[in-house]
Amino acid sequence: MDNQKLFISSHAPYWHNGSRLSVKNYHMMIAALPAVVMGICQYGAPALGVVALSVSVAIIWELLMNVVMKRPVSIGDGSAALIGLLFAMLLPASTPWWTVVLGTFLAIVVGKQIYGGIGCNPLNPVLVAVAIIFLSWKGLLDIDEALVNYDLGFFMVCPLAAVKHFGTSAVGDFTVGGLLMGQYPGAIGTTFGLGLVVGGIYLMLRGMIRWEISISFLVGVFVTALIFNLADAEKYAGPLFHLLTGYTLMGAFFLATEDSSSPVNFIPMLIYGACAGFLTVLIRNIGAFVDGTVFAILMMNVANPLLDKIRPKALGKGIDHA
Amino acid sequence: MVRKPFFGLGKPKLAYTQIDDIGTGIQEIPPPEKVTLFLEMTASNVDDLVLSTGDEVQTGQCLRPFPAGKSYLTATATGVISDVSFRTDPMGRSGLSVSIEVREKDLWDPEFEKTGMKPNTETARAFLRGLPGVSDFTGFIREDAPLRAIIVSGFDQDLLVATNQLSLRNSGPQLAQGIDCLQKITGAQKVIVAVPPALRSEADQGGVEVRVLDTLYPGALPRLLIERILGVTVPSAGGWQDVDIGVLSAEAVIALGQAYSEGKPPITKVLTVIDKKERASGVRVRIGTPVNHILESLHITLNEGDRLVFGGPMAGRGVYSEEAAIGPTTDAIMVQDKGQVFATFGDACINCGECVRACPARLPVNMLIRLLENGLYEEAAQEYDLLSCVECGLCSYVCTMRIPIFHYIMLGKHELASTGYLEESNG
Numbered sequence: 001m002d003n004q005k006l007f008i009s010s011h012a013p014y015w016h017n018g019s020r021l022s023v024k025n026y027h028m029m030i031a032a033l034p035a036v037v038m039g040i041c042q043y044g045a046p047a048l049g050v051v052a053l054s055v056s057v058a059i060i061w062e063l064l065m066n067v068v069m070k071r072p073v074s075i076g077d078g079s080a081a082l083i084g085l086l087f088a089m090l091l092p093a094s095t096p097w098w099t100v101v102l103g104t105f106l107a108i109v110v111g112k113q114i115y116g117g118i119g120c121n122p123l124n125p126v127l128v129a130v131a132i133i134f135l136s137w138k139g140l141l142d143i144d145e146a147l148v149n150y151d152l153g154f155f156m157v158c159p160l161a162a163v164k165h166f167g168t169s170a171v172g173d174f175t176v177g178g179l180l181m182g183q184y185p186g187a188i189g190t191t192f193g194l195g196l197v198v199g200g201i202y203l204m205l206r207g208m209i210r211w212e213i214s215i216s217f218l219v220g221v222f223v224t225a226l227i228f229n230l231a232d233a234e235k236y237a238g239p240l241f242h243l244l245t246g247y248t249l250m251g252a253f254f255l256a257t258e259d260s261s262s263p264v265n266f267i268p269m270l271i272y273g274a275c276a277g278f279l280t281v282l283i284r285n286i287g288a289f290v291d292g293t294v295f296a297i298l299m300m301n302v303a304n305p306l307l308d309k310i311r312p313k314a315l316g317k318g319i320d321h322a
Numbered sequence: 323m324v325r326k327p328f329f330g331l332g333k334p335k336l337a338y339t340q341i342d343d344i345g346t347g348i349q350e351i352p353p354p355e356k357v358t359l360f361l362e363m364t365a366s367n368v369d370d371l372v373l374s375t376g377d378e379v380q381t382g383q384c385l386r387p388f389p390a391g392k393s394y395l396t397a398t399a400t401g402v403i404s405d406v407s408f409r410t411d412p413m414g415r416s417g418l419s420v421s422i423e424v425r426e427k428d429l430w431d432p433e434f435e436k437t438g439m440k441p442n443t444e445t446a447r448a449f450l451r452g453l454p455g456v457s458d459f460t461g462f463i464r465e466d467a468p469l470r471a472i473i474v475s476g477f478d479q480d481l482l483v484a485t486n487q488l489s490l491r492n493s494g495p496q497l498a499q500g501i502d503c504l505q506k507i508t509g510a511q512k513v514i515v516a517v518p519p520a521l522r523s524e525a526d527q528g529g530v531e532v533r534v535l536d537t538l539y540p541g542a543l544p545r546l547l548i549e550r551i552l553g554v555t556v557p558s559a560g561g562w563q564d565v566d567i568g569v570l571s572a573e574a575v576i577a578l579g580q581a582y583s584e585g586k587p588p589i590t591k592v593l594t595v596i597d598k599k600e601r602a603s604g605v606r607v608r609i610g611t612p613v614n615h616i617l618e619s620l621h622i623t624l625n626e627g628d629r630l631v632f633g634g635p636m637a638g639r640g641v642y643s644e645e646a647a648i649g650p651t652t653d654a655i656m657v658q659d660k661g662q663v664f665a666t667f668g669d670a671c672i673n674c675g676e677c678v679r680a681c682p683a684r685l686p687v688n689m690l691i692r693l694l695e696n697g698l699y700e701e702a703a704q705e706y707d708l709l710s711c712v713e714c715g716l717c718s719y720v721c722t723m724r725i726p727i728f729h730y731i732m733l734g735k736h737e738l739a740s741t742g743y744l745e746e747s748n749g
Contacts, residue, residue, distance in 0.1 A: 005625065006627070007630050007642055007643075008629050009630075009640035009641065012631075012639070012715050014631055014640075014663075015323045017324070017325055021672065027399065119671050140646055206329060207326070211331055263676030315549070315555065315556075315684060315710045316557050316559075316710050
């Protein structure tokens with residue numbers, strides 16, 4: 001027995017399809033890049049500064065929490081970097097440095113690490129941070145207020161705020177093509193609709209996000225906006241306008257699909273996405289806030305454990321013995 | 323190793339190996355110097371053993387360790403017993419291990435031939451317990467309530483394995499005889515042959531209903547096969563016995579027919595050997611042959627840190643010794659180079675939902691793993707359908723975090739079985 005060869009023995013399966021978390025997160029960042037690059041091109045160095053600071057500080061917070069909580073260092077899996085990037089994408093280019101540092105702290109520490117790290121967060125960490133910042137310093141995330149000193153050569157009015165306060169006549173100058181190409185003021189990574197759609201389709205086809213959630217979210221926004229528009233076209237903007245403005249596309253492809261806070265069964269995914277889309281338009285049209293995406297998705301995050309109880313009957317479950 | 327395709331938004335599509343892809347020859351491996359037979363049982367009093375070292379045995383002889391016991395082993399070689407002991411085998415099962423030093427010439431035990439070789443329950447019970455491909459054939463024989471149906475499966479249980487398909491391709495004409503014997507012995511009302519498309523003509527020779535099914539893994543696992551062919555769902559906490567429908571491999575049925583036509587109980591097993599480059603080839607060996615004998619014959623070398631598996635890549639059993647012997651249910655041996663061995667991790671589940679998509683039994687794997695990691699096995703069975711698992715291994719295969727989910731599930735089932743929970747839920 002002494003000179004016996006030692007084999008590696010483990011439980012089946014002996015194959016793996018090769019997927020891993022870091023690959024998934026890096027691909028999500030790649031998919032987000034077109035929109036980020038467009039934002040940096042539009043708003044210049046300040047936007048680059050916000051993105052770079054957000055990603056790096058998010059990684060530092062993650063590392064600090066790893067050390068404090070005596071857990072294995074997890075910055076290599078790309079999850080902190082992705083949170084930092086997504087958070088930066090939701091900020092206007094003029095966001096001060098301390099907001100970025102505080103926001104990433106809220107996302108990484110309050111949104112994720114205090115629950116036990118990746119996979120344990122009940123809410124989307126990015127949205128937790130955005131919601132807290134938004135409610136605490138209202139002007140910081142108000143596009144019209146934040147970008148008051150910018151003139152990029154197109155109509156410098158936040159379309160969602162305009163339609164909320166002045167009705168559809170105020171946004172007649174925005175065309176679908178213009179909205180798709182980012183020809184309106186907004187947060188760094190949210191205005192280039194075409195880039196977000198291409199990134200989102202890429203992620204769906206690769207199986208890195210759950211297509212059911214994205215599609216049902218967009219359908220939810222579309223149908224609800226259409227109903228409002230049909231009811232009063234003077235007051236409420238059309239469905240395409242709602243799909244292409246604000247955080248809608250970010251929400252559909254990058255925020256609502258966050259793994260840990262969204263359901264995995266087929267019917268719950270559809271309900272989750274559709275309800276989040278419905279709530280988004282509801283808050284925009286008759287709620288207190290200009291954009292409802294953040295609160296709509298957070299609300300559905302809370303409903304997620306309940307929704308995921310709707311699941312198919314397992315094979316052989318509940319059958320009596322002969 | 324099959325990787326995730328570049329575009330993959332659905333469940334994994336893994337196909338069973340097709341016979342036409344691997345060649346149809348079966349290489350005969352000469353008998354080894356020693357065969358080791360294994361009878362799974364709880365350890366009993368060693369003093370009652372009637373087998374002892376030094377006993378002469380003949381090929382095909384029934385070796386009864388206890389005179390009163392029903393279970394027996396069939397000697398697969400002529401020679402002298404060199405070891406009889408209770409032990410845990412390299413598969414992790416505990417039971418009685420009997421080793422026979424093999425003599426060159428086979429002398430056949432005449433007992434089976436003397437019975438007149440009539441295919442009936444008595445002869446089957448007395449001589450054919452250990453058919454290749456079945457752990458205990460006598461489980462299919464029920465005098466009081468014969469099985470409603472028996473599905474003869476021409477599919478293999480795992481990827482890369484082609485044992486059943488090889489048997490059917492090479493011995494197709496004997497299938498009809500096997501099915502005839504099977505019907506006489508078990509009294510089953512209906513026998514259905516299930517095969518992949520490539521084996522349709524061989525299956526037609528059986529003379530009974532044939533069902534051609536697609537080759538998508540894990541559709542040929544017994545529970546799924548019963549549901550797909552007969553529309554009967556096996557209860558999660560039970561087995562095929564509960565629905566009176568049996569699943570037998572084509573190899574076993576062919577061996578059954580051959581046993582009665584030749585007057586000799588089966589002593590060989592067809593095996594698929596999967597080498598380090600994942601090439602499969604068919605061999606025929608004596609049951610009880612140690613693995614190193616087979617690997618030497620095929621010029622496959624194993625090094626320190628490699629992996630040796632009984633079975634296929636998805637649901638095989640890892641073994642730790644080259645001395646491990648081929649049993650009647652060992653359909654394949656797979657070797658993996660240490661470079662192909664991937665690590666699993668104990669990280670938390672991120673709830674990506676890949677496992678839920680992949681699961682053929684519709685289990686909430688994402689919730690199940692959270693309970694199993696914390697040892698809440700009974701709750702896992704009651705609330706999250708642990709017992710419905712068909713043991714295909716796809717959950718671990720697709721796991722983004724590389725959590726050994728399948729391992730956790732089997733541990734949970736094992737723990738429930740050892741605490742008696744299963745008997746309670748059955749009762």
